[in-house]
Amino acid sequence: MEWGTKIGIFFACSTLPLYISGLVPACVKVEDIQEYWRLSPAEFSAKAGTPIGPGVWISALGQSDNLAALPVLFFCVLPIVAYGAMFPGTIKSRDRLYALFMLAEIALIILAFIGFV
Amino acid sequence: MEAVGLLANPWWVWIALLFVATIAIGIVAILGGVGGGVLFVPLVSSFFPFHQEYIRCAGLLIALAGSLSASPILIKRNLADLRLSIPASLIASTASIFGARLGISLQANVMQLAMAFLMTGIVILLITAKKSEFPDVPTNDAAGNFLRLGGPLLPSEAGGKSEWFVRNTIPGFLLFAIVGFLAGMFGLGAGWANVPVFNLVMGVPIKIAVATSNLVIAMSSTTSAWVYINRGALLPLVVVPSVLGMMIGTKLGAIFLGRIRTSTVRTFVIALLGISTLISFSKGFGIIR
Numbered sequence: 113m114e115w116g117t118k119i120g121i122f123f124a125c126s127t128l129p130l131y132i133s134g135l136v137p138a139c140v141k142v143e144d145i146q147e148y149w150r151l152s153p154a155e156f157s158a159k160a161g162t163p164i165g166p167g168v169w170i171s172a173l174g175q176s177d178n179l180a181a182l183p184v185l186f187f188c189v190l191p192i193v194a195y196g197a198m199f200p201g202t203i204k205s206r207d208r209l210y211a212l213f214m215l216a217e218i219a220l221i222i223l224a225f226i227g228f229v
Numbered sequence: 230m231e232a233v234g235l236l237a238n239p240w241w242v243w244i245a246l247l248f249v250a251t252i253a254i255g256i257v258a259i260l261g262g263v264g265g266g267v268l269f270v271p272l273v274s275s276f277f278p279f280h281q282e283y284i285r286c287a288g289l290l291i292a293l294a295g296s297l298s299a300s301p302i303l304i305k306r307n308l309a310d311l312r313l314s315i316p317a318s319l320i321a322s323t324a325s326i327f328g329a330r331l332g333i334s335l336q337a338n339v340m341q342l343a344m345a346f347l348m349t350g351i352v353i354l355l356i357t358a359k360k361s362e363f364p365d366v367p368t369n370d371a372a373g374n375f376l377r378l379g380g381p382l383l384p385s386e387a388g389g390k391s392e393w394f395v396r397n398t399i400p401g402f403l404l405f406a407i408v409g410f411l412a413g414m415f416g417l418g419a420g421w422a423n424v425p426v427f428n429l430v431m432g433v434p435i436k437i438a439v440a441t442s443n444l445v446i447a448m449s450s451t452t453s454a455w456v457y458i459n460r461g462a463l464l465p466l467v468v469v470p471s472v473l474g475m476m477i478g479t480k481l482g483a484i485f486l487g488r489i490r491t492s493t494v495r496t497f498v499i500a501l502l503g504i505s506t507l508i509s510f511s512k513g514f515g516i517i518r
Contacts, residue, residue: 117297121473128469132241145466146240149279152337153461164461180465184472185458187293191451198311209376213315217448220322224455229326 116190123183127176136176166227188225192218240466247277248470251291255478260489261498263355265475266292266418266446268498271348273471274341275508281337283464285416286457287471292418293450294472295479296443308440313378313395313433317405317423317441318448324406325413325453332414333460342513344415348506351421355499358425363390366432372398382434393434401431405445413453418446 130136139162140148148156157164195214202211223229251265254272258265270288274281303309332340369379373395381392395401404426412419420442427438457463511517 117294120294121476124469124472128465131465142240142466145464146243146278149283149464149467152280153282157461162461164459166459177465180469181463184290184463184465184468187290187297188451188454188458190297191447194447210312210315213319217315217319217322220319220326221448221451221455224326224452224459227455227459229452229456 116193117187120183120186120190123186124180127180127183131176131180134176136179137174138177139175140177142177166225188221192221243277244466244470247273247467248474250276251471251474252478252481255475255480256482256485257478257494257498257501259479259482259486260494262495263498264292264418264420265295265479266412266416267351267421268502269471269475270416271344271502271505271509274344275505275512279464279467281340282333282457282460282462283467285332286454286462287464287468288416288418289413289450289454289457290463290468291472291475292412292420292446293454295418295475296447296450298476300443300447303440303443306440307380308436309444310378310380310433310437310441311444312376312380313427313437314441314444314448316376316402317427318445320402321405321409321412321419321423321445321449322452324409325449326456328410328413328415329453329456331410332416333456333462338513338515340415341509345506345509345513347411347415347417348502348509352499352502352506354421354425355495355502358429360435361428361432362435363393364396364428364432364434366394366396369394370396370398393437394432396432397430401426404430409449409453412446412449413456416453416457419449420446 131138132142134141140160148160151159153164156162195218199211199214202214220229250272251269254268255265258268266288269291270284273279273284273287277284300309304311335343373379376398378398379392379394382390405423408419408422408426411417411422420439423442423445424435424438427433427441428435433441508517
């Protein structure tokens with residue numbers, strides 16, 4: 113988790129300048145962002161013509177604003193990695209209840225990720 | 230980009246101010262013993278022009294990044310207790326999803342008012358709550374025994390005791406449902422509530438309570454953050470500088486800790502939260518935009 117956070121921060125520092133510089137095209141140019149950041153996400157999407165929803169950002173990774181979001185989204189995956197790393201040890205020690213808790217937590221995060229909850 | 234264009238377009242001014250503000254929030258949070266998340270959302274909501282949902286999403290991601298950064302060290306030092314955190318995290322993260330969904334569905338002014346009421350409660354809690362360094366819990370209750378909670382105390386932490394135990398296990402864990410719900414709804418880190426639940430309700434020693442709270446925050450922030458992200462509430466221009474600023478600020482705060490009187494900072498933090506609460510009430514009632 114410690115290294116994951118450092119990696120995430122490193123990539124965040126690398127991808128945000130791409131967005132700000134305009135070197136890579138964005139869904140919404142950084143110069144125009146002030147028109148949008150007062151709007152709700154639904155209003156933003158309607159005005160900018162950008163789709164929202166589970167996984168939509170994956171298909172738009174070529175846009176620099178979505179690319180800049182990627183390192184932050186990486187943080188949201190790290191807890192699954194951490195539990196995944198601990199899970200075999202829990203099974204080995206036959207701690208079934210805690211193994212079930214961990215599986216439930218991993219399932220919950222995945223369900224939240226895919227927008228099922 | 231032309232320099233003239235940059236100067237004429239103040240978007241970067243707001244982002245620069247946000248970065249500096251989050252550094253300051255990080256420093257003050259450490260010195261005042263208050264979570265960064267509980268400062269970030271109300272203060273940024275009060276003084277910056279971003280829509281609340283972007284701020285709440287950023288608040289959750291800040292709380293997540295901070296706890297991910299701190300948790301490995303706390304686990305290695307045997308301060309954060311995994312057995313205690315895992316059931317609490319599951320309950321909190323489940324509830325945080327419902328909180329996030331409700332927060333998204335309510336109108337902005339209703340959320341401002343709701344946040345103002347919550348902040349009033351938090352300010353009162355900060356003023357009145359006592360900490361119990363080593364609660365007197367002679368043995369686990371039945372649920373605590375079943376879950377095999379408790380553990381040894383480090384000699385430096387012991388205060389004369391060799392082990393810690395838990396009480397009110399089931400009511401305590403059920404309280405995490407409320408904590409998680411509120412954290413998801415308002416985008417706050419939940420440290421302000423996790424720690425009193427662990428320490429005062431469940432009788433966990435304060436340092437273990439604070440450390441274990443980080444693990445709970447990591448899980449509950451993740452699930453509710455995805456609800457906001459899938460709704461399109463992740464604005465990198467708000468999140469990335471905020472996360473970076475907060476991390477720099479907390480590192481600086483840790484350096485200054487011990488050199489500045491923390492009680493003074495804590496009073497300042499409470500006053501700041503009070504002002505932010507008033508602004509939230511004003512926005513909620515439509516007095517100011």
